[in-house]
Amino acid sequence: MMAAWVKGGATDADAAIEAAAHLFASAKVPVVTGLCADVGALRAAYGLAGVIGASLDPVAAPSLYAELGVLSRTGAMGTTPAEAVGRADLVVVVGNAPWDRPFLQDIAAAKPRRGRAAGSERTILSLGGPSNGQIRHVAYPVEPGGLAVSIAQLRAFAKGHLAGETAYADLARRLVAAHYGVVVYEPGEVGELGVEMLQGLVKDLNDVTRFFALPLADPFQGRALIQVAAWTTGQAPSTGFGRHVPEHDPWRFDGARQVREGEADAALWLSSLPSPRPDWLASLPSVAIVGEGSANATGDTAEIVIAVGVPGESTGGTLWNERRGTLTHSSAAGQPAALTAGAVLDAIRARITAKDSAAC
Amino acid sequence: MSTLTLRQEPPERLDLLNINPLSLGGLSEAEAAKLPVGTSRRGLTLGDCFTIRLDGSDTLTIEGGSSRLDRVGASLDGGTIRVEGDVGQRLGAGMAGGTLTVTGSAGPYSGSGASGGTITIEGDAGDHAGGAVYSAKAGLDGATLVIRGRAGDHLGDRMRRGMLLVGEAGAYAGARMIAGTIAATRVGDHPGYGMRRGTILAGATGALSPTFVETGTHDLVFLRLLARSLRALSPAHADLAAGALKRYSGDLATLSKGELWVAAG
Incomplete structure (x- = not known):
């Protein structure tokens, strides 16, 4: 009525x-x-x-512009949910927001079936996410400066500009070793600066392996x-x-x-x-x-x-x-x-x- | 000297992109009064909001500023504009030459994309001063931007060329800098986040990103040249450049060719 x-x-x-x-x-x-x-x-x-x-x-707007600003200025390397579920042997979940989405259950429940990583196990890593036990994953804490600063530090390790036996050095090694990696995030949570840094990290990783971003839609x-x-x-x-x-x-x-x-x-x-x-x-x-x-x-x-x-x-x-x-x-x-x-x-x-x- | 006197606080944001000494130079006061400046269905014209007195000179004074005056001096390529009061967003955006002075404070995006000339804000500036607007490739791009008061966050975001001198600035000053120089008595947290090249000189900083590493203290000819070039704009900043400084290199997440100089001790 x-x-x-x-x-x-x-x-x-x-x-x-x-x-x-x-x-x-x-x-x-x-x-x-x-x-x-x-x-x-x-x-x-x-x-x-x-x-x-x-x-x-x-x-x-906050989510749209965090993604669009970067896309318009530096470009982006993205993939689709179906490709991520079918091909990824490594999934990096950035922040808290993605953990509430059904997509995470989908990708955690399947293994890669196509491409270079077909048949291998799927590893899920969390950067700055909640420590719940619903989905098996390896958690890496966020830097005091927040997600954007943490992503920058991870990128510096992945580029070889920072070195040492730290958690982020270990995380960077895992990224480089992936056959097909996907980083999942909600742009509004990561913010425009963080998204640009994350896209830069993805581009850097493509010098040595295949890696893509999967920004989740706002609700x-x-x-x-x-x-x-x-x-x-x-x-x-x-x-x-x-x-x-x-x-x-x-x-x-x-x-x-x-x-x-x-x-x-x-x-x-x-x-x-x-x-x-x-x-x-x-x-x-x-x-x-x-x-x-x-x-x-x-x-x-x-x-x-x-x-x-x-x-x-x-x-x-x-x-x-x-x-x-x-x-x-x-x-x-x-x-x-x-x-x-x-x-x-x-x-x-x-x-x-x-x-x-x-x-x- | 031509003069525009604001009669009262405008009922909406006004766009002064096309109001400069050159555009007004060939117009009578009656013709200038018909220039559109409104941004809503009201269809406001220059004459609706300002008392106009023109003498054909290359100097324009705007008496009685307002934070609703957008794009003052935008695309200016010669002459002088002086605003006695505040202005809104995008002060001097895309400016190529000339002199622009604001006695009050400015909104966000001052000097965005400005490639030449000098912009002086005697009060405070909003966020993204000297920073890039949405989807733009660069912020300040060769002009000189002086902010005597305090600037907000994201000062000089994606700045490409030129000199940006400020009293204090908020967080993420010099973020994603491509090149150019920022001098400040103090900047907030995470200066130079994602910077590729360029120089940030600061009397003090907030939290530094872990992707900046200290490279010691240096006595470089460059710093003496920088101090000399700053002297005419601000003796305090020149003294800062001439004093003992610690150098940080970064952002290691990107090209790592940027440098952050912070007063030692």
Whole structure:
């Protein structure tokens, strides 16, 4: 059952859409944040942002930009989950975040079947990860300076610029001895500097063996968003349409900064899939489009709240499929919901366009 | 001297990329007033925000700064701009020549990609001063950037050429440096992280990365030349270069051709 609220009072979706259109028609510097949704909703969000001159501030930005910044400046040597499972005899897991992902169970449960390492045992190493016993691995502690500094030290040992009988010297020897190594990490946790160093390490190791990076996707559909952003604007997602052309500027279009410095005057939070609610959402007139049944589907989440179908659960939608490393369609599990996030965003846009036409 | 006087705090960020002595030189005040500077649907023009007085000279003064004035002096290749107050991000970005002075503080990415001229910030600078913007190959690229106050983190990130002189700087100063010189009375943790070449001179540092190794104290002609070149910009920094220094080599994770000079004792 769909639900909508305006200023805390329950109403129908049509009234909430009208109120949202009224809000964004008069906003001068609106922000579209979250962007944790299916491809159809993301496309509709771009369409609406273009009409109202909004900027886009994805929740996945820290992870996306940690990877993209390095990719655009130095390049990257990556592999796919399927190749890693099929070929790797050595897997290095960096940080804590990957240990919560199903992929780690997949790769720990299998042995290399293809390529140079076929038939050999698979060794899993952890750099700065949790010391749980669920997956058998060899753990190496992180340096006091954090992951990025630890990766730099490991790279210095692997290059032969540092020497000695230390834990990292041992880890470096293991990397060099691998037939097909894969380093698994979550870019947002490692950070841009650390990712660049890690990619440098991978390139260095390819002088002597085969080694690849496998950055895991953020859990907020950032990889779907980046593809929509690329085919829509030719740019990465933190883009603004205030001057009617897409401008890319991750600092300027950081929604939290815009709100903190009093620049934004309205916000749309798109989160038909679960994502953390911005803590600043209540500080300005805002619209929340959230998944039905979620904890945020209540009247006090934002000034205007519209509950919509959850992609892959109560409505169909195209989502990032981490296991396959591509976009795939996920059907509704049961009776499809009546309203989707994409339809709501298109309806808001249509109302604003109609208002503009009437005003001419 | 031409003058732009900010009437009040602008309601949004303004982009002053196209506002410099050269671009204003051939315009009447009425024509200049129509130049777009807004970044939202408001469509603000220069005349909406500033009182304009032009005399065709190569000196422009902006009276009444704001942290919302972005790209002041960006792509400047001659003449002088003086801002009496604060500015926003990307001060002097891509600048090729001329003189740019800010009496207040600047936002992030000051001097990013600047290849010539002199930028002086008399107050503080935000993060990434002299650092590369997203996806850019290089930060400061030949210009001179002087920050009298304190700079944030990532000072001179991916700096390629030029001189960056600062009072104090935050963490990761000189990270991923390609070349060039940074002089600071103090830098934060992990200076020179991932640097390939270049020189960092610091009175004191935070935690050093384990990929920097001390190579002793040296009395090099280079240091005397560095002290001489710093003297005109800042006697305190010149004295630092002329004093006893410990040398660290790094970053050993990369080319290892960078050097970090830290005051001894």
